[in-house]
Amino acid sequence: MVRAPCCEKMGLKKGPWTAEEDQTLVSYIQQFGHGNWRALPKQAGLLRCGKSCRLRWTNYLRPDIKRGNFSTHEEETIIQLHEMLGNRWSTIASRLPGRTDNEIKNVWHTHLKKRLIQNQNQPKRATKQRQVNENTKVEPSVSQQSADNSVSPQQSSSSDFSSGVDDSLVLTTDDFDMGIKDEDADYSSGAFPRIDDNVSDADNYYMPEVLAEPKEEFPVAATSTTSVPNIDEDMEFWYSIFVGAGELTELPEL
């Protein structure tokens, strides 16, 4: 199969986006939507490839993106979902309203993976260097949103999934029911933001049918609190849940 040329096309700009480009892209999408990413940059007057435009929009410019640091609960959710789903960032992102797969992927590689490894290798005590880094870089990102709930690297060893999880941080079916109990997010009504720019803000929230299923459908905490689960079994489990609940297409269209 011949791959379609992309950004290597002559004259197309690469690299960081300028404010002007952002404005152009946002204005165009707000006005016309993004039915065809490949044609969009040309129609909008941008010297970018469609792929670049799509990434810029989905990862940065989308109005429903929740900027800022991840809450402790979000981080724990990512860890648990990653344990169950692996590197399926888009699937994980669909469970975290306002977060993008790219953002989650970055957080995983920069914070969470290291934390888990650290917890496994040094469950009691981090190295001096690490302590400094965690305290000065990572933790502020948590404490800024939920100082009372912030988990220090030392404390977070309790969330090591190979040994057990703090009950308060276990991913429960309640979490799936609404996504995240995010204190600063306006999702208290139990609705997810839907990434669909063709609908109004008022229409931009909906109740995912699958997530509204009876809570006993999700024995997540039971498996993740005791031992490292078999990934293949988990995959089959989730697949059966999804299929059994209806169609895969009923998952949030994020």
Place this chain on the structure above:
DNA sequence: AAGGGCCTCAACCGCGTGCCC
């Protein structure tokens, strides 16, 4: 104060997949 190293994250790259002709 300056330089070096580390960390973060936006953006790019390449592959897989679904749809259409």
Place this chain on the structure above:
DNA sequence: CGGGCACGCGGTTGAGGCCCT
């Protein structure tokens, strides 16, 4: 049915910022 196209996804990169010495 097969080829081409468009899109989505996951992996990777590198520039810029931050921190330590």
